[in-house]
Amino acid sequence: MSEQTAHDRTPVLLQIATGGVARIRLNRPEASNGMDVPFLQALHATIMACHGDPSVRAVLITGEGKHFCAGGDVRTFASKGEALPDYLREATAWLQIAVSALLELQAPVISAVHGFAAGGGGFGLVCASDFVIAAESAKFMSGAVRVGMAPDAGVSVTLTQLVGLRKALEILLTNPTLSAAEALDIGLLTRVVPDEALESEALDFARQLVTMAPKAVAAVKHLVWGGVGAGVPERLAEEARTVAELSGTQDSLEGLAAVLERRAPRFVGK
Template sequence: MTEKLIDSGPVLFDLDTDGVATIRLNRPAAANGVTTELLQALHGVVLRCHGDPRVRAVILSGEGPNFCAGGDVRVFASKGEALPDYLREATAWLQLSAAALIQLRAPVIAAVHGFAAGGAGFGLVCAADFVVATESARFMSGAVRVGMAPDAGVSVTLTQLVGLRKAMEILLTNPTLTAAQALQAGLLTKVVPDDRLQDETRTLARTLAACAPQAIAATKRLLWNGVGAALEARLSEEARTVSELSGTADAREGLAAVIERRAPKFTGR
């Protein structure tokens, strides 16, 4: 039995009687590209999970063909000179959401299909406790590609997941990783056939939900505490850096290049 707690809007939320909550990003026409509105809604839903003792495991997924393609570049580009202020707010909500997922007592499983890219898509993957991806899933940071820097704590979480050298390669050269490559790098927990994502993810979630919740929460806290202090210190620096870079000519060129589907021409300004 599934209780639909939020059935419309940019983020959907339901809870099964077995304690498995499902959070779904719901802007499929924009590849679940995030906006301030979506990020505020996501943070609110994660806080609801914090406050509901029935929630024993959380699945984070995306509606439509993609998990999340990052920020909505068309919305970003429309802000013009106001982009730094807009991104300052959006980055703050993204960071609050990522931190809330990490601090959540219940384990979080990202169920990834299509693209997981940008600060939001890639960052939420890095903030999950488990990541189950389809064979056709693709992963990319993408920040430097549009003249920006990583956020959502990725400068800390990705390094912990894959190591400094691999993180440097992923963030500076922006490869599009296949699911197999992401698994080999240590970014993922498991890769499954495309038609098995929902079943495999829910099986894992139910297994976790059936465990002793206090033991699960304590173990998760112990594991994340090793990176928590570094993450907390880095979030404000990430936010400041993203805001500063968003005001540069290179950032505007990067966004325009993505929208126009061409290679950017960066000038260093």
């Protein structure tokens, strides 16, 4: 969203304003904010910093560069070769605890999405946020099956609750690229705004939430997510096992290669 300064090379940045709005900025624009292990470690650290600061009354997540988050860092994954399953076990472990910490925040979480929100990273953060404000040109895609993987970040639970079982299966298995209007229509988003107004609208929304009674907000979040996300911790572990298992298959390596080479994958079922 905003311009990146030369010294801002930390993969995830945190700024807590005096008004109580904490801004988490995904900061790997050169990789479309793709998630690797250092990125996920930094994301978890910033979320935990919000947990530990009583002045935080709302959390706003944004992405630097052209995209909110393109999911996992495909280039890093492809470079691991036969070591990919071990790398993904570590990556998904960090993703699990980051998402769990996000869901358990007492302060409401708003994601402001521009460009693409894809994969377990971008799409997963959208599904785990309390509110999602998207630019009109934003796009949304699961993408896991496209590279021979399974969804993670709790998406197998949260997406189903957000859009319903039939629509969730369609999204996860056929990988459509959803426009912001389509995502709003199925209940994935809170609102859609003009591209040029995204940052101001998201900040205004966060500042509105800051005026609410914090204990009441935390209690409502606990009640709502307690019903929706009761199975998320167990599903996170199952998702991680499934992703690691699939990442060692021939089809998974072919899927990653196809993305990098910008061609259709040739899956063989091995």
